[in-house]
Amino acid sequence: MSDTARTSAQAVELTGITKRFPGVVANSDVHLSVRSGEVHALCGENGAGKSTLMKILYGMQTPDEGTIRVHGEQIHFKSPADAIKAGIGMVHQHFMLADNLTVLENVVLGAEALHGIGRRARAKVRELADSTGLDVDPDTLVERLGVADRQRVEILKVLYRGARIVILDEPTAVLVPQEVDELFGTLRSMRADGYTFLFISHKLDEVRTIADTVTVIRRGTTVGTVDPSRVTSRQLAEMMVGSELPSPQTRTSTVQDREILRVRDLTLRTADDRVLLDSLELSVRAGEILGIAGVEGNGQTELVETIMGMRKASSGVVNLDGADLSRVGTKKRREAGIGYIPEDRTRHGLLLQQPLWANRILGYQTRRPTARGMMIDVDGARRDTRRIVDEFDVRTPGIEVAAGSLSGGNQQKLVIGRELSGDPLLLIASHPTRGVDVGAQAAIWDQIRAARARGLAVLLVSADLDELIGLSDSIKVMLRGRFVADADPATVTPEDLGSAMTGAGATDDEGHLVVDHTADDTADQADGRTDEGVES
Amino acid sequence: MTAKLRSSLLAPALAIGFSALLCAIALLVSGSNPASALGVMIGQVGEGQVAVDIVNSTAIYMLAALAAAIGFQMNLLNIGVEGQYRIGALVAAIVGSWLVLPPVLHWLVILLVAMLAGALWALIPAVLKVTRGVHEVLSTIMMNGIAFGLAAFLISQDRFGELVGNNISTEPIPESGQVPNVDLGDRGQIFGLVLLAVVAAAVYGLVLHRTRFGFELRASGESPTAAAAGGVNAKKMIMIALLTSGAVAGLVGMPEILGRDHAYTLNFPANYGFAGLGIALLGRNHPVGIAFGALLWAFLDKSKVALDNVGVPREIATIMQGAIVLSVVVAYEIVKRMDRAAEQQRVGRAMGTVEPVAADSGSAK
Numbered sequence: 093m094s095d096t097a098r099t100s101a102q103a104v105e106l107t108g109i110t111k112r113f114p115g116v117v118a119n120s121d122v123h124l125s126v127r128s129g130e131v132h133a134l135c136g137e138n139g140a141g142k143s144t145l146m147k148i149l150y151g152m153q154t155p156d157e158g159t160i161r162v163h164g165e166q167i168h169f170k171s172p173a174d175a176i177k178a179g180i181g182m183v184h185q186h187f188m189l190a191d192n193l194t195v196l197e198n199v200v201l202g203a204e205a206l207h208g209i210g211r212r213a214r215a216k217v218r219e220l221a222d223s224t225g226l227d228v229d230p231d232t233l234v235e236r237l238g239v240a241d242r243q244r245v246e247i248l249k250v251l252y253r254g255a256r257i258v259i260l261d262e263p264t265a266v267l268v269p270q271e272v273d274e275l276f277g278t279l280r281s282m283r284a285d286g287y288t289f290l291f292i293s294h295k296l297d298e299v300r301t302i303a304d305t306v307t308v309i310r311r312g313t314t315v316g317t318v319d320p321s322r323v324t325s326r327q328l329a330e331m332m333v334g335s336e337l338p339s340p341q342t343r344t345s346t347v348q349d350r351e352i353l354r355v356r357d358l359t360l361r362t363a364d365d366r367v368l369l370d371s372l373e374l375s376v377r378a379g380e381i382l383g384i385a386g387v388e389g390n391g392q393t394e395l396v397e398t399i400m401g402m403r404k405a406s407s408g409v410v411n412l413d414g415a416d417l418s419r420v421g422t423k424k425r426r427e428a429g430i431g432y433i434p435e436d437r438t439r440h441g442l443l444l445q446q447p448l449w450a451n452r453i454l455g456y457q458t459r460r461p462t463a464r465g466m467m468i469d470v471d472g473a474r475r476d477t478r479r480i481v482d483e484f485d486v487r488t489p490g491i492e493v494a495a496g497s498l499s500g501g502n503q504q505k506l507v508i509g510r511e512l513s514g515d516p517l518l519l520i521a522s523h524p525t526r527g528v529d530v531g532a533q534a535a536i537w538d539q540i541r542a543a544r545a546r547g548l549a550v551l552l553v554s555a556d557l558d559e560l561i562g563l564s565d566s567i568k569v570m571l572r573g574r575f576v577a578d579a580d581p582a583t584v585t586p587e588d589l590g591s592a593m594t595g596a597g598a599t600d601d602e603g604h605l606v607v608d609h610t611a612d613d614t615a616d617q618a619d620g621r622t623d624e625g626v627e628s
Numbered sequence: 629m630t631a632k633l634r635s636s637l638l639a640p641a642l643a644i645g646f647s648a649l650l651c652a653i654a655l656l657v658s659g660s661n662p663a664s665a666l667g668v669m670i671g672q673v674g675e676g677q678v679a680v681d682i683v684n685s686t687a688i689y690m691l692a693a694l695a696a697a698i699g700f701q702m703n704l705l706n707i708g709v710e711g712q713y714r715i716g717a718l719v720a721a722i723v724g725s726w727l728v729l730p731p732v733l734h735w736l737v738i739l740l741v742a743m744l745a746g747a748l749w750a751l752i753p754a755v756l757k758v759t760r761g762v763h764e765v766l767s768t769i770m771m772n773g774i775a776f777g778l779a780a781f782l783i784s785q786d787r788f789g790e791l792v793g794n795n796i797s798t799e800p801i802p803e804s805g806q807v808p809n810v811d812l813g814d815r816g817q818i819f820g821l822v823l824l825a826v827v828a829a830a831v832y833g834l835v836l837h838r839t840r841f842g843f844e845l846r847a848s849g850e851s852p853t854a855a856a857a858g859g860v861n862a863k864k865m866i867m868i869a870l871l872t873s874g875a876v877a878g879l880v881g882m883p884e885i886l887g888r889d890h891a892y893t894l895n896f897p898a899n900y901g902f903a904g905l906g907i908a909l910l911g912r913n914h915p916v917g918i919a920f921g922a923l924l925w926a927f928l929d930k931s932k933v934a935l936d937n938v939g940v941p942r943e944i945a946t947i948m949q950g951a952i953v954l955s956v957v958v959a960y961e962i963v964k965r966m967d968r969a970a971e972q973q974r975v976g977r978a979m980g981t982v983e984p985v986a987a988d989s990g991s992a993k
Contacts, residue, residue, distance in 0.1 A: 427859075442851075444851070446846075455858035457844060457859075466841070468843050488975060
């Protein structure tokens with residue numbers, strides 16, 4: 093890394109960046125050199141320090157040591173405004189758009205001084221959209237836009253402010269494969285026009301597709317910069333975690349005959365009678381993992397929360413191991429044997445300010461070992477938390493620290509350890525490895541597989557198609573609150589699933605996804621992709 | 629644990645120091661000598677019945693603060709403690725005067741009636757909140773207004789009131805319903821029901837930290853979403869929390885009514901409920917913190933009279949009360965952030981993600 097000589101072609105050069113940060117991760121002696129007009133990927137585990145580094149580059153944090161050069165000129169950023177002035181823009185992972193404003197208004201909002209808010213602004217947006225291929229109607233309300241379009245608006249926003257260097261924070265996390273391809277097409281054409289991209293991701297196959305150069309960051313420091321065409325995904329992943337990777341999935345069926353979860357005719361309507369879930373039918377047997385695929389916002393969250401009793405179904409039956417749970421609340425459903433890994437652990441899974449052992453009690457406040465009758469058993473909770481910390485490799489200095497102090501992966505391991513204790517019959521896992529580093533991801537998959545082998549029924553909702561295909565015994569595809577297709581994870585590819593998720597997939601009479609690989613090499617390619625994805 | 633203790637003492641110490649400084653400045657500006665004012669405030673404690681009065685007030689403030697704290701635990705701002713304790717006191721005084729029962733039983737019935745009346749007064753805001761989403765601040769403030777009006781109406785002479793001297797009072801509670809005081813002669817009389825406040829604080833602490841209900845209450849307060857996912861019924865918790873808060877509020881007037889006045893009179897003191905909100909903030913909803921907060925509050929209350937006597941504006945004590953509450957809120961936030969940062973650093977260090985930083989920050993815990 094240190095051998096990269098500075099030339100005028102360097103768009104961004106970070107040298108010796110160190111940030112002493114009272115948090116989980118700091119940066120120490122980071123070197124990063126981005127050539128003008130390239131797509132430079134920054135890879136690393138969650139918690140490796142990518143976000144801190146990007147915050148430094150975007151002026152949200154000031155480094156304690158080290159220098160930032162933009163086009164050869166040393167710069168001290170005091171705020172994002174300075175970074176924007178230097179031509180750096182950032183597209184955040186979570187979009188920051190006002191739903192009730194139009195595309196044009198969103199783009200102009202906060203940058204009214206540049207081109208006004210009238211005709212000149214519109215012309216400028218139009219010009220940018222045309223030249224970059226980020227084509228969105230400037231007068232559409234943002235609330236009408238899909239995820240991919242919203243992302244285009246976000247990119248337009250930073251370009252409008254004059255950015256020539258664009259930081260993209262996990263831009264593909266919310267997109268289906270087809271949309272990813274479109275995004276990459278746009279990036280390539282913009283790269284040809286001289287734009288520079290810093291692309292943050294931990295999806296290695298995507299990084300290898302789009303990036304000209306990859307820098308890997310581990311434990312707060314850069315471990316190397318490589319040409320992605322010369323290394324394999326596995327090598328990259330090993331650079332990220334610094335060790336040998338776990339092997340991909342094994343597919344021995346453990347499905348038993350005993351039906352654990354039976355959902356019949358489940359319907360959920362909003363107060364204004366919009367249908368969120370439309371007469372859903374599903375069944376999960378002991379030892380089976382049923383995967384639910386779908387673009388986010390098509391009812392997966394609602395399905396899970398309705399089964400958990402956090403939302404009240406308009407009609408339909410939820411049956412667990414023969415017992416009708418349709419009328420009872422969340423607590424009774426949990427007591428009946430449902431474990432729940434929520435999609436957003438900080439909102440639904442943990443009390444961030446409470447110590448780990450208090451979090452062990454949450455959801456289990458009526459049961460041993462964390463309770464006796466009406467009383468909380470603090471000793472029992474402490475003891476069992478220690479067990480979880482050991483068995484699930486939760487990396488923490490102790491069980492008295494607040495849950496919020498742990499990194500995302502360790503928080504998630506704690507949640508999974510808790511939800512797998514007390515021998516549940518059914519585990520509902522929403523995005524169990526989201527925002528979790530590679531090491532923790534493999535550990536979580538292992539735990540879910542082991543529980544499945546013991547006869548646990550699992551309902552798995554995930555946006556990570558490789559994870560779905562790798563873990564599930566069968567897959568249902570959800571679109572606009574309905575199951576639109578079934579797929580066999582042994583034969584389906586992420587691309588096929590992606591088509592079905594957007595409603596473009598072909599299904600046969602029984603709703604099974606038609607997998608049609610006319611040429612053998614297509615199938616091989618797809619298989620290869622799957623394996624890589626699971627590794628990463 | 630020592631670190632935890634240190635930071636829980638650091639914040640109030642900082643806050644009291646800061647507010648004392650503010651008051652000293654206010655005194656200087658108003659032309660008084662801060663040192664001599666402080667001397668008067670401390671000196672008063674030894675005089676006459678002041679010490680006993682402080683103890684009695686402390687008990688009353690503790691009850692009011694506990695009532696507020698129950699709501700605060702789940703971010704319910706029960707501003708209605710004021711009205712709830714008034715209704716509780718009035719109803720209990722009326723019912724108590726009707727009954728003739730053996731002594732201890734009589735007290736218990738009166739206390740129970742006070743709690744029921746207080747809870748009933750909180751029921752309307754609770755139902756409104758759960759069914760219609762009406763914010764409890766608005767509804768409880770309105771209920772306070774109604775409570776004042778209702779109390780004035782019920783105590784009129786055509787209802788339950790009778791003229792005693794130039795005061796209007798409910799019928800006196802018979803002797804069996806009067807709780808005996810600890811008589812310290814010239815020093816005054818400590819209310820027997822001071823013990824009630826102590827018991828209430830202990831029960832509060834126990835319930836909060838050792839029972840399922842307490843856990844669910846705190847969980848709902850910290851994260852309603854996580855609590856819901858953990859099987860806590862949010863609406864039920866709101867109902868129970870507001871009703872319990874109201875029930876405890878109903879007890880606020882009891883030490884004075886059962887220990888001294890033996891009736892509800894026109895002179896029944898106001899503003900305990902509002903003071904309770906401040907004291908709960910001061911004590912960070914912790915039973916021990918609330919006890920000390922109530923003591924400090926009572927002390928400052930009595931200081932007003934003493935300061936007045938030496939020509940220092942009595943409002944200085946009010947300023948100090950306000951300044952302390954504000955500074956405590958700020959100080960706790962600062963200390964909390966410092967603690968959190970320190971802990972994150974500790975976790976990071978233990979996991980080896982901040983090795984280079986750990987090298988030069990070896991501060992022991």
